[in-house]
Amino acid sequence: MRKLFIQFYLLLIFSFLVAVSLAGLVYKEVAEKAGDRALADLLKTTLTLIEHTLDGVPQQQWPAELAKLDHELDFNVALQPLQSLPLDAQSMQALVRGDIVMLEDDLTYLQRVKQSPYALVAGPMSYLVFMHELKWLDYALLTMIGLSLAIPVLLWMRPHWSELVQLENAAKQLSQGQFQARVSLAPASGLQPLARGFNHMAESVERLLESKQTLINAVAHELRTPLARLRYRLALLDVDAANPVHDGIERDLSSIGSLIDELLLHARLGRPDLPMQPVTLPAHAWLRQRLDDLSSHHPQLRVRLRVCQDSLHGDPTLLARALDNLLNNAANYGRGEIELGFQVQHGEQQLSVADNGHGIAAADRSRVLEPFVRLDPSRDKNQAGYGLGLAIVQQIMLAHHGQIRIDDSTLGGARFTLSWPEQQSDTTMNNS
Numbered sequence: 168m169r170k171l172f173i174q175f176y177l178l179l180i181f182s183f184l185v186a187v188s189l190a191g192l193v194y195k196e197v198a199e200k201a202g203d204r205a206l207a208d209l210l211k212t213t214l215t216l217i218e219h220t221l222d223g224v225p226q227q228q229w230p231a232e233l234a235k236l237d238h239e240l241d242f243n244v245a246l247q248p249l250q251s252l253p254l255d256a257q258s259m260q261a262l263v264r265g266d267i268v269m270l271e272d273d274l275t276y277l278q279r280v281k282q283s284p285y286a287l288v289a290g291p292m293s294y295l296v297f298m299h300e301l302k303w304l305d306y307a308l309l310t311m312i313g314l315s316l317a318i319p320v321l322l323w324m325r326p327h328w329s330e331l332v333q334l335e336n337a338a339k340q341l342s343q344g345q346f347q348a349r350v351s352l353a354p355a356s357g358l359q360p361l362a363r364g365f366n367h368m369a370e371s372v373e374r375l376l377e378s379k380q381t382l383i384n385a386v387a388h389e390l391r392t393p394l395a396r397l398r399y400r401l402a403l404l405d406v407d408a409a410n411p412v413h414d415g416i417e418r419d420l421s422s423i424g425s426l427i428d429e430l431l432l433h434a435r436l437g438r439p440d441l442p443m444q445p446v447t448l449p450a451h452a453w454l455r456q457r458l459d460d461l462s463s464h465h466p467q468l469r470v471r472l473r474v475c476q477d478s479l480h481g482d483p484t485l486l487a488r489a490l491d492n493l494l495n496n497a498a499n500y501g502r503g504e505i506e507l508g509f510q511v512q513h514g515e516q517q518l519s520v521a522d523n524g525h526g527i528a529a530a531d532r533s534r535v536l537e538p539f540v541r542l543d544p545s546r547d548k549n550q551a552g553y554g555l556g557l558a559i560v561q562q563i564m565l566a567h568h569g570q571i572r573i574d575d576s577t578l579g580g581a582r583f584t585l586s587w588p589e590q591q592s593d594t595t596m597n598n599s
Contacts, residue, residue: 175320175324176316176317176320179316179320180313180316183312183313183316184309184313187309211267217233217244217287218280218281218287220232221233221280226283226285229246229280229285230246233245233246243289244287244288244289245287245288246280246285246286246287246288247285247286247288248284248285248286249262249263249279249284249285249286250284252277252286253270254268254277262277262278262279262286263279265278265279266278275288275289276288276289277289327356327357327358330352330356330358330362331358333350333351333352334350334358334361334362334365337349337350337365337369338365341369341372344441346369346372346373346376347373348369349366349369350362350365350366379434380434383430383431383434386430387427387430387431390423390427391424391427394420394423394424397416397420398420401413401416401417401420429555429559430555432488432559433538433555433558433559433562436485436559436562436563436566441566443482443485443566444482444483444484445480445481445482446480446481446482446483447478447479447480448478448479448480448481448483449477449478449479450474450476450477450478450479450509451472451474451477453479453483454472454474454479454490454507454509455472457487457490457491457494457507458470458472458494458507460491461491461494461495461498464498465498467503468498468503468504468505469503469504469505470504470505470506470507471505471506471507472507472508473506473507473508473509474508474509474510475508475509475510475511476509476510476511478511479509479516479518480516480589480590481516481567481587482566482567485563485566485567486518486563486567488559488563489559489560489563489564489585490518490520490585492556492557492559492560493520493560493583493585494507494520495556496520496522496556496557496583497520497521497522497524497580497583498522500522500524500525500580500581501522501523501524501580502522502523502524502580503523504522504523504578505520505521505522505523506519506520506521506522506576506577506578507519507520507521508521511589514588514589515569515586515587515588515589516569516586516587516588516589517584517585517586518584518585518586519582519583519584519585520582520583521576521577521578521580521581521582521583522576522578522580522581522582523576523578523579523580524579524580524581525580526575526576526579526580526581527573527581532573532574535557535573536557536558536560536561536571536573537558538554538555538558539554539555539558540554540558541554557571560583560585564585564586564587567587567588568587568588569585569586569587569588570585570586570587571583571584571585571586572584572586
């Protein structure tokens with residue numbers, strides 16, 4: 168809320184300064200120029216009269232004649248040699264021509280006396296002194312007005328402050344999976360339409376997730392029941408277990424059961440209130456264990472492990488599932504060589520799996536992360552799969568506030584990189 172107040176206040180100050188600047192430009196073009204012209208005309212007339220007074224008077228008596236005029240003028244008049252004046256070349260040329268030159272810092276005017284090597288120095292002018300002091304007064308007034316604008320802004324925002332805080336807290340609760348969060352504002356509140364819209368959205372999200380979970384649970388239950396019956400009836404059949412038909416039916420039933428498990432896992436990972444148990448693991452030992460499990464199923468693989476930092480933070484169960492999916496994909500679609508790496512760079516943990524397979528075209532890299540998307544069947548080598556593996560990996564990364572990237576591997580195939588923040592509090596990860 169403080170940020171909202173500052174933004175609104177700065178916008179108001181900016182608008183105020185623009186308006187004042189425009190008014191100042193008009194004032195400068197009209198009033199100030201008119202005053203300067205009048206002052207210049209008056210000064211020119213005065214200096215002309217002084218020149219007439221000095222006309223016919225020897226130069227050595229000029230200072231005495233000027234001293235007689237001091238009590239008759241509102242400003243001091245002195246006589247100085249041209250060479251002693253602090254002027255640049257352009258101003259000096261103007262003074263030699265007979266023009267009036269102003270020294271803004273000293274608030275004085277200069278004019279050459281006829282064709283002599285002297286110049287009349289008139290000032291400081293009381294009008295210019297007043298204008299100079301008035302300028303600083305203007306700056307002070309503008310500053311006071313700018314600061315005083317904070318008071319009406321604060322008075323306007325104060326009634327909405329607590330309501331906006333309540334909306335913000337309810338939005339945070341909703342993002343953390345607390346779908347019962349609602350906003351209750353006074354009927355006369357100006358934010359009441361926003362509160363009603365938020366509550367309607369929260370109710371819709373809650374009903375949607377509940378109906379989705381109910382549907383998934385019902386479908387899983389309804390599918391598991393006939394699967395169990397089929398297994399029971401298959402066991403009652405007088406068929407040799409070594410019969411290819413019996414073996415094929417068993418494989419099909421197991422495949423359907425695995426698909427149901429994958430669907431349930433994908434649905435569970437997609438919930439905002441997914442429970443997380445993040446811990447810190449020794450990276451090298453944990454990754455070596457995953458590779459040992461992979462080698463037990465694919466003993467012909469050539470695997471390289473590269474660990475730059477031996478500390479990995481995250482949910483070990485979910486990360487193991489994501490890594491196993493990537494390693495199995497690399498084993499199935501690669502050509503016998505895998506490189507597994509872990510590093511921490513710019514505050515992010517990066518876990519990469521690279522293979523020496525055919526790779527994934529750039530146009531397919533975003534599509535392959537979608538559920539049930541499988542690329543050219545010729546790449547599959549008759550490997551089992553449902554098109555949910557990479558979608559599950561992406562959901563696991565989202566739960567860790569991270570992402571998955573796909574690019575080309577130095578081995579010639581594809582490289583999958585999982586990246587997520589190096590350190591997060593348990594509460595933050597539970598709120599994914």
